[in-house]
Amino acid sequence: MAQKNRIFLLEDDTNLSETVAEFLEEEGFDVETAYTGTEAEEKLYETRYDLLLLDVNVPEVNGFELLKTARSQGVDTPAIFITSLDTLENLEEGYESGADDYIRKPFALKELLLRIESLLKRNFSHKKSPHIEIAPGISFDPVGSTLYKEGEPASLQPKELALLKLFLSRAGEVIGHETIYEHLWGYEETPSESSLRTYIKNLRKIIGKDKIVSIKRYGYRYQP
Template identity: 30%
Template sequence: MTDRRPAGRQETILLVEDDLTLRLAMTKTLRSEGFRVEVAGTGREGLDAALALRPDLVLLDVMLPGMNGFEVCQKLREQDPDVPILMVTAKGEESDKVRGLRLGADDYIVKPFGVAELCARIDAALRRRRRTDAENETVGVGEVLIDFRAHTLERAGQPIEATALEMRLLRYLVRHEGTLLPRQRILDAVWGADYFGTDRTVDNFINRLRTKIEQDPKNPRHIVTVRGAGYRFTRMPSSEGGSE
């Protein structure tokens, strides 16, 4: 692996793995590839470390004592929508993979795996993260400037209040600009697959976002309703507005 990191930067990987032998072997491998590695042996320790350290990527085992990897993934996603999460597990059933991905994991690798495969998947996840960070740190939507790193909105220099959940929803819309997003897909991605919300939950938050970024919230041009299907977001104003 070459040309992985920006010049002068050592990226941090948090490894959450309860198998001591495997944890030591993976730590040695990752450090030999030039990464800074932090470790945790339980789900709770991993979640606490992820929130405190803000690593560049989390390698997360599923079968952990106490809080399992699925629970850690969901809770981490609620607090940090951006950190790449690569689930590492001996469970290879399709349903487990789907569950992990729906809870917010970026990728899924099944034990036993080779060093080359692990490093390639880490490389790909970090590359996507860098590209997204570069593109979406600051975004203009009409007259509103969104700074996702600072978690702020402003119009003509005046701040607009927004909750963490509203910012997470807005980031999801920005990342999927131009894509038709069904309400259930939004609900799973932003609130988590295990959240027992309804279409109305999404509608209420979309309406709240419209009051913050639309010039005329009753005739939206950025977050457009696609009747009977969901929503479509665009930074450029939609000439049709409202619904399709």
């Protein structure tokens, strides 16, 4: 029997939490829930999940801060925010904190399911999968975390590797500088814009300049 995907749900509205959890369990997922940000932090520290569903306005630690902290600690699990916040600023803050998707309340359960399935198909951070072809003769092995060029491993610094994995997991998306900094530099490290430019330059030399597009004054987009 195939192992079920594990979903973590943070939602302080008990009725909505039960409704979403029951629906997803009927669709074949294992679902674990939490009702406060502090409770969620503990569970994310203890357990590895396949996908995170996070409400924003929850007691103690809000969803944005929760995910931002988790990303800084190396948690790369795909995450969807479910929230009633609907301004452009809210949307930007959600993506800047490391979200992969954002769904506004009220939402149809079927739409939520489609978004979950889409993210799980894209995610490769901790699953066995075939090499990801980047360009002719260039591929990435997500299991061994190795970039290959013409069949030979390419030498990458740890932060260059982390940056490549971030780009591949969010292919086609515009990723802001702050999000990149949070993924590449640890809690006690100071992000460096010049170092980031060097990492981008080195990756472009290997995978092609046109694969990483600069978005002026905002960030970068990996072009699949």
